[in-house]
Amino acid sequence: MPRPPAPAPGEPSTRDQILDVALDLFNTNGYDKTSLREIAERMGFSKAALYYHFKSKGDILLALHMRLHELGVEEFDDFDAAVVDPEKWGPLLDRAVDTILENRPLITLHTRNQAAFEALHESGHEIPDHDEQHDDLQARLTRLLTNPDVPLEHRVRLACALGAILSGLFFSGEVFSDVPADELGRYLRGAVGDLVAPITARPAKRRAARG
Amino acid sequence: MPRPPAPAPGEPSTRDQILDVALDLFNTNGYDKTSLREIAERMGFSKAALYYHFKSKGDILLALHMRLHELGVEEFDDFDAAVVDPEKWGPLLDRAVDTILENRPLITLHTRNQAAFEALHESGHEIPDHDEQHDDLQARLTRLLTNPDVPLEHRVRLACALGAILSGLFFSGEVFSDVPADELGRYLRGAVGDLVAPITARPAKRRAARG
DNA sequence: GTCTATATTTCGATAGAC
DNA sequence: GTCTATCGAAATATAGAC
Numbered sequence: 001m002p003r004p005p006a007p008a009p010g011e012p013s014t015r016d017q018i019l020d021v022a023l024d025l026f027n028t029n030g031y032d033k034t035s036l037r038e039i040a041e042r043m044g045f046s047k048a049a050l051y052y053h054f055k056s057k058g059d060i061l062l063a064l065h066m067r068l069h070e071l072g073v074e075e076f077d078d079f080d081a082a083v084v085d086p087e088k089w090g091p092l093l094d095r096a097v098d099t100i101l102e103n104r105p106l107i108t109l110h111t112r113n114q115a116a117f118e119a120l121h122e123s124g125h126e127i128p129d130h131d132e133q134h135d136d137l138q139a140r141l142t143r144l145l146t147n148p149d150v151p152l153e154h155r156v157r158l159a160c161a162l163g164a165i166l167s168g169l170f171f172s173g174e175v176f177s178d179v180p181a182d183e184l185g186r187y188l189r190g191a192v193g194d195l196v197a198p199i200t201a202r203p204a205k206r207r208a209a210r211g
Numbered sequence: 212m213p214r215p216p217a218p219a220p221g222e223p224s225t226r227d228q229i230l231d232v233a234l235d236l237f238n239t240n241g242y243d244k245t246s247l248r249e250i251a252e253r254m255g256f257s258k259a260a261l262y263y264h265f266k267s268k269g270d271i272l273l274a275l276h277m278r279l280h281e282l283g284v285e286e287f288d289d290f291d292a293a294v295v296d297p298e299k300w301g302p303l304l305d306r307a308v309d310t311i312l313e314n315r316p317l318i319t320l321h322t323r324n325q326a327a328f329e330a331l332h333e334s335g336h337e338i339p340d341h342d343e344q345h346d347d348l349q350a351r352l353t354r355l356l357t358n359p360d361v362p363l364e365h366r367v368r369l370a371c372a373l374g375a376i377l378s379g380l381f382f383s384g385e386v387f388s389d390v391p392a393d394e395l396g397r398y399l400r401g402a403v404g405d406l407v408a409p410i411t412a413r414p415a416k417r418r419a420a421r422g
Numbered sequence: 423g424t425c426t427a428t429a430t431t432t433c434g435a436t437a438g439a440c
Numbered sequence: 441g442t443c444t445a446t447c448g449a450a451a452t453a454t455a456g457a458c
Contacts, residue, residue: 014423030326032243035451048454049424057452114323115241145386152390156398159382160375164406167374168367175356175370179363187367194405195375225441246433259436260442268434429454440443 015053018043019067022060027108031061031116058120065117068106069137075099076140084149086199093161093192100165101185107169154199161192226264229254230278233271234316242272242320242327269331276328279317280348286310287351295360297410304372304403311376312396318380365410372403 012020021042025034036057040047054060075096082088100107110117121136145155168176168188176184218224223231232253236245247268251258265271286307293299311318321328332347356366379387379399387395 030243030330032241033326033330036453037451045423046425047452048426051453052423055453112325115244119241119244142386145382153398153401156379156387156395157402159378159386160399160402160406163374163376163378163381164371165374167370167377170374171356171370175353176367184367187364188371190364191368191371191406194409195371195402198405247435248433256441257443258434259444262435263441266435423458425456425458427455427457430452432449432451434447434449436447437445438443439445440441 015063018050018053019060019063023064023105023109026061026064026113027105031109031113058123061113061116061120064106064109065120068103068110071099071103071106072137076137076144079144080140083144083147086154086196089158089196089200090193093165093196094189096162097165097168097185097188097192100169101172101181101188104169104172107166108173111166111170157196157199161195164188164191164195226274229261229264230271230274234275234320237272237275237324238316238319242324269334269336272324272327272331273336275317275320276331279314279321282310282314282317283348287348287355290355291351294355294358297365297407300369300407300411301404304376304407305400307373308376308379308396308399308403311380312383312392312399315380315383318377319384322377322381368407368410372406375399375402375406 018039022034022039025038025042029038036050037047039060040050043050050060054063075092079092082092145159147155150158165188168184168191172179172181172184229250233245233250236249236253240249247258247261250271251261254261261271265274286303290303293303356370358366361369376399379395379402383390383392383395
């Protein structure tokens with residue numbers, strides 16, 4: 001098989017550089033309005049060369065989706081394990097705030113190009129190595145929010161917490177652009193904390209002890 | 212000048228029917244991946260006929276944006292007037308929850324096609340009758356969230372509340388699809404209420420009286 | 423791995439008849 | 441108001457040389 005790319009140590013591979021460029025262009029102009037010609041132009045080589053690294057435009061988007069997947073799969077595992085213990089939600093949500101704020105471009109890509117990702121799903125594209133344990137993040141999120149072991153009101157709260165974090169991310173671009181990231185993160189953690197406080201602050205609800 | 216369209220009383224005009232069809236297609240396939248041919252096909256007439264009612268594809272999107280504008284301008288006026296009185300936020304946010312839940316397709320269009328709307332803005336298109344008082348909703352939202360008369364932490368809370376509502380809207384499509392709208396609305400109002408409670412519940416913060 | 427050149431398709435938009 | 445026919449542009453993707 002062809003030898004995997006071996007760039008200078010520490011240097012990102014051409015493939016990763018393409019993804020970085022594509023991520024930037026997709027976020028500024030939108031996925032659909034970004035042409036392969038633009039990506040190639042900024043990379044410094046021709047459009048056809050892109051097809052050596054990716055077999056289609058959708059494949060570039062899919063690769064970026066995989067970046068998010070790798071980013072979130074660990075946190076999702078922890079969430080799945082702790083979802084029935086609301087008192088454990090706090091630290092997990094705090095970590096989610098950090099992860100989201102630290103990966104703004106990747107998250108922004110997904111929130112601002114939802115239609116494009118959905119078309120990817122329906123086009124028969126699939127996550128390369130997904131099995132029952134590691135399928136798409138959206139499917140896992142759906143399963144989490146429909147878990148009958150968690151009261152509906154709590155699940156709505158969880159969804160709201162996620163939306164609150166994402167809105168903070170969204171406005172961090174223009175509205176709160178001069179607010180230091182750690183300060184914004186502190187406020188967000190406070191907001192999310194209050195959002196789930198009615199849940200997490202009642203360790204004894206059904207009787208007085210759990211299990 | 213040409214007589215404005217006079218459809219059967221109670222029947223929506225052809226123009227409005229086109230907008231309804233376009234809204235549905237844009238939401239299912241995305242704006243960029245929806246062609247004028249599809250819209251015309253579902254309308255039952257040819258593609259060229261669309262150009263009698265709209266001068267471009269972007270004009271259709273702009274008209275849909277105007278629908279949201281008319282929907283939100285009133286609520287924004289009230290928010291602008293009350294933003295310095297946090298104790299008035301509660302009822303306004305409750306109304307925002309209702310408005311958003313009652314106009315899901317229109318809101319979804321905007322959240323899922325942000326890039327398309329942004330391109331509209333940069334293409335020189337402008338809101339037909341906008342003046343200093345009634346400009347674009349996003350500009351008004353930005354001004355609201357950057358208002359120096361409101362403490363930063365409060366503004367972040369406001370942004371989070373908006374995000375929480377929108378996330379509830381987002382998940383109402385698939386995850387919470389079997390939850391009655393009024394029940395979901397109740398939970399959302401509760402969540403938003405807790406989110407701004409630390410603000411609205413302190414009418415006396417600076418001394419003991421305001422003004 | 424990257425190039426030039428081109429195939430193929432689709433779309434937005436216009437012209438002009440009715 | 442709607443039609444047929446068509447234009448022109450731009451995009452994705454491929455073929456084959458280097």
